[in-house]
Amino acid sequence: MDKDLLFPDIWNPSVDPLSIPLEEIDMSNPDIFMHDAIWPLFERLRKEDPVHYCKEACVDEDIGPYWSVTKYNDIMAVDTNYKIFSSEGSITLNDQQEEFTTPMFIAMDPPKHDIQRKA
Incomplete structure (x- = not known):
């Protein structure tokens, strides 16, 4: 080994x-x-x-x-269909620790995501 x-x-x-x-x-x-x-x-x-x-x-x-x-096409289908494949819960494999709840742009769905994107 x-x-x-x-x-x-x-x-x-x-x-x-x-x-x-x-x-x-x-x-x-x-x-x-x-x-x-x-x-x-x-x-x-x-x-x-x-x-x-x-x-x-x-x-x-x-x-x-x-x-x-x-x-690629499957990833794009998932990435662009937030109603079915939401990022809201988490985008990581592990559960997010409650003491570390920093909002992340990549983990936001519209409308929050859209507001950040236009900023």
Whole structure:
């Protein structure tokens, strides 16, 4: 095992990312970014499962379930349809801590978002 791994039981850089069953792909795992394994995984998701559902995060028990939207047109459809895909609750995988409730432009829906954008 690589001693530099953040989570040695979660990600083994010698594993071919294309051999992982789709239902086990967890894009919230920081090790896949650290070991630059994101590119083949994102490519695979775009081809095989462009709107990927992750039932449970393997690293952080506070994360999940969540969706990974990986194709441009799908991302734009989600991003521009705030009535169905609201940013109001949160845009992060973890729940927002009550003591850290700084308003963020990216996490606003219209009309608040529109007011900020025009400012």
